[in-house]
Amino acid sequence: MTIYDIAREAGVSIATVSRVLNGGAVSDATRRKVQEILERCDYQPSQVAQGLATRQSKNVAIMTVDIRDVHHAAIAYVIERTMAAAGYGSILCNLGGEPSSAGEYLRALSAQQVDGVFFIGSIFVTPVCQDYITRYIPDTPVMFTNAVLPVKNAYGVLADEAQGIYDAVMRLYRAGRRQIAIVTDSETSSEHNKLEGYLRATSDCDIEPMCFHTERSMQGGQIITNRILHDYPGVDAIQYTEDITAAGGVHTLQQLGVAIPDRVAVIGCNNSIYCTVCYPQLSSVDNRLHETGRRAAEQMIRLLNREGGVERTICLSCGLILRDTTPAM
Amino acid sequence: MTIYDIAREAGVSIATVSRVLNGGAVSDATRRKVQEILERCDYQPSQVAQGLATRQSKNVAIMTVDIRDVHHAAIAYVIERTMAAAGYGSILCNLGGEPSSAGEYLRALSAQQVDGVFFIGSIFVTPVCQDYITRYIPDTPVMFTNAVLPVKNAYGVLADEAQGIYDAVMRLYRAGRRQIAIVTDSETSSEHNKLEGYLRATSDCDIEPMCFHTERSMQGGQIITNRILHDYPGVDAIQYTEDITAAGGVHTLQQLGVAIPDRVAVIGCNNSIYCTVCYPQLSSVDNRLHETGRRAAEQMIRLLNREGGVERTICLSCGLILRDTTPAM
Numbered sequence: 305m306t307i308y309d310i311a312r313e314a315g316v317s318i319a320t321v322s323r324v325l326n327g328g329a330v331s332d333a334t335r336r337k338v339q340e341i342l343e344r345c346d347y348q349p350s351q352v353a354q355g356l357a358t359r360q361s362k363n364v365a366i367m368t369v370d371i372r373d374v375h376h377a378a379i380a381y382v383i384e385r386t387m388a389a390a391g392y393g394s395i396l397c398n399l400g401g402e403p404s405s406a407g408e409y410l411r412a413l414s415a416q417q418v419d420g421v422f423f424i425g426s427i428f429v430t431p432v433c434q435d436y437i438t439r440y441i442p443d444t445p446v447m448f449t450n451a452v453l454p455v456k457n458a459y460g461v462l463a464d465e466a467q468g469i470y471d472a473v474m475r476l477y478r479a480g481r482r483q484i485a486i487v488t489d490s491e492t493s494s495e496h497n498k499l500e501g502y503l504r505a506t507s508d509c510d511i512e513p514m515c516f517h518t519e520r521s522m523q524g525g526q527i528i529t530n531r532i533l534h535d536y537p538g539v540d541a542i543q544y545t546e547d548i549t550a551a552g553g554v555h556t557l558q559q560l561g562v563a564i565p566d567r568v569a570v571i572g573c574n575n576s577i578y579c580t581v582c583y584p585q586l587s588s589v590d591n592r593l594h595e596t597g598r599r600a601a602e603q604m605i606r607l608l609n610r611e612g613g614v615e616r617t618i619c620l621s622c623g624l625i626l627r628d629t630t631p632a633m
Numbered sequence: 634m635t636i637y638d639i640a641r642e643a644g645v646s647i648a649t650v651s652r653v654l655n656g657g658a659v660s661d662a663t664r665r666k667v668q669e670i671l672e673r674c675d676y677q678p679s680q681v682a683q684g685l686a687t688r689q690s691k692n693v694a695i696m697t698v699d700i701r702d703v704h705h706a707a708i709a710y711v712i713e714r715t716m717a718a719a720g721y722g723s724i725l726c727n728l729g730g731e732p733s734s735a736g737e738y739l740r741a742l743s744a745q746q747v748d749g750v751f752f753i754g755s756i757f758v759t760p761v762c763q764d765y766i767t768r769y770i771p772d773t774p775v776m777f778t779n780a781v782l783p784v785k786n787a788y789g790v791l792a793d794e795a796q797g798i799y800d801a802v803m804r805l806y807r808a809g810r811r812q813i814a815i816v817t818d819s820e821t822s823s824e825h826n827k828l829e830g831y832l833r834a835t836s837d838c839d840i841e842p843m844c845f846h847t848e849r850s851m852q853g854g855q856i857i858t859n860r861i862l863h864d865y866p867g868v869d870a871i872q873y874t875e876d877i878t879a880a881g882g883v884h885t886l887q888q889l890g891v892a893i894p895d896r897v898a899v900i901g902c903n904n905s906i907y908c909t910v911c912y913p914q915l916s917s918v919d920n921r922l923h924e925t926g927r928r929a930a931e932q933m934i935r936l937l938n939r940e941g942g943v944e945r946t947i948c949l950s951c952g953l954i955l956r957d958t959t960p961a962m
Binding site: 412 | 724
């Protein structure tokens with residue numbers, strides 16, 4: 305039973321039925337007649353029709369590079385569950401590596417009248433993305449996780465990854481490590497924060513910083529770790545900025561017979577499931593993905609409900625989860 | 634600029650603008666006037682408004698237990714990318730373990746007029762789920778991956794996991810293994826197929842079947858592997874029905890100092906990223922998740938386009954990816 309059928313049965317226009325449904329002006333007699341049919345037919349209002357009337361689609365979008373990345377999936381999961389509990393569907397968008405695809409998705413989402421947009425990951429903090437937001441969804445609440453853009457409708461929930469990496473490096477120092485390398489594997493703002501935390505820690509400890517860069521993957525971790533061990537045989541700890549790259553490093557150390565953590569300690573970042581699958585199990589900076597997703601969704605719901613007091617950015621503290629790749633103290 | 638603004642500017646009703654947009658009956662003079670304003674304003678038709686006219690939302694739904702499972706994410710990723718290329722958004726639904734949540738999601742999706750629904754995983758093959766489909770989306774194309782339900786609007790893309798496990802066990806036998814155990818970790822139809830393949834292989838090889846069951850997790854794999862090694866010290870190979878459980882098994886073998894694969898060979902299933910993160914890297918039955926997702930999305934697009942020749946079920950062959958937990962031959 306649709307609004308068309310109700311209108312035909314009542315002998316009125318669909319605009320009249322719509323006014324009855326949405327509390328608009330209509331005569332008492334007509335309202336009674338339409339109401340009676342609506343009740344008799346157990347009418348379920350189409351959300352699409354309601355969306356046309358209210359300009360709300362009751363859908364939000366989750367923009368991510370690739371949902372197969374476990375740390376993106378961890379955030380997307382919580383966002384979807386939290387939004388579903390509040391009555392919103394979540395449209396998943398895997399943007400891949402192409403910068404233009406954000407624009408294509410946002411144009412389509414704008415035509416769909418999505419009520420809000422989440423961006424997972426700081427890879428979206430670019431002038432191009434900012435331009436797309438301004439062009440296609442200037443009035444739609446936008447929630448970034450692990451980043452924020454200077455746009456009037458953009459908000460963010462961030463983990464203090466600089467502090468997280470700082471604490472991890474300080475822990476390695478207190479365990480007696482003096483040649484602590486860092487391996488970065490992307491060019492995002494999140495990555496710059498992590499590097500800043502590392503440099504601050506090495507400066508505070510008065511040890512030499514040793515910075516390396518590779519591709520974010522098992523193989524990227526393997527290649528760079530081989531090179532580090534070859535060029536700097538005295539290295540006694542490696543901090544990686546992503547667990548999957550750290551797992552590659554652990555494999556190389558295992559294959560070379562380098563004792564973990566006695567000879568070389570390893571710490572990853574994201575505290576993902578890779579940490580427990582890896583052998584030995586990987587210590588990792590916990591940037592609190594679950595909490596990030598939950599807070600991002602809660603902030604979005606407040607924005608959609610037009611509640612006040614929504615903070616522009618929320619900053620969470622990182623933890624450090626110690627497993628088998630760091631020495632006991 | 635919305636249809637309301639266009640109507641106001643043209644001095645006509647929104648129904649008239651809608652008729653112009655959707656090719657309905659309207660006088661030439663009115664059509665010209667409305668068209669001129671539409672062009673001048675570079676009007677982007679709202680998909681919501683179009684949805685009301687066409688009864689299509691241009692959205693599909695992806696139902697999964699938990700997108701954080703890497704094999705669910707692998708299928709969801711391909712479905713979303715393929716559907717996006719065809720102009721469809723994908724609404725992500727994490728159903729969790731509660732059976733009632735499928736009904737709640739389907740009722741909401743029905744109100745949203747989603748054009749099609751994907752179910753990832755054979756966990757949805759239950760009478761309850763069948764009932765929800767019949768009640769809420771009786772005329773919406775439903776595409777199952779790794780399963781199918783006997784409902785008129787349901788289709789499926791399946792991997793022949795019985796054959797995949799059969800081939801894996803035969804490979805272990807040909808490598809000289811004679812005490813080959815299997816560890817299952819769920820109660821789905823997919824799991825029954827895998828067990829059937831194992832039993833057929835042990836029967837063909839005339840070796841004793843050794844079946845064990847645990848929880849699908851690292852810890853589940855660790856607990857059951859400890860028990861197998863304790864109760865059956867002669868076991869020389871273990872086939873697990875999921876990579877994460879196999880990874881738990883590998884950890885236990887490593888911790889006990891049991892040589893992999895010389896003393897005990899290990900094979901997982903799903904050929905997920907866990908296989909490469911695990912050390913040593915895990916051999917695995919490849920149930921072709923990417924291909925499953927791609928074919929499922931392509932079939933769905935054919936159904937949505939009302940093309941003929943859509944097969945009720947497609948069955949893909951499984952492969953076997955050999956890494957470091959199986960002996961060379």
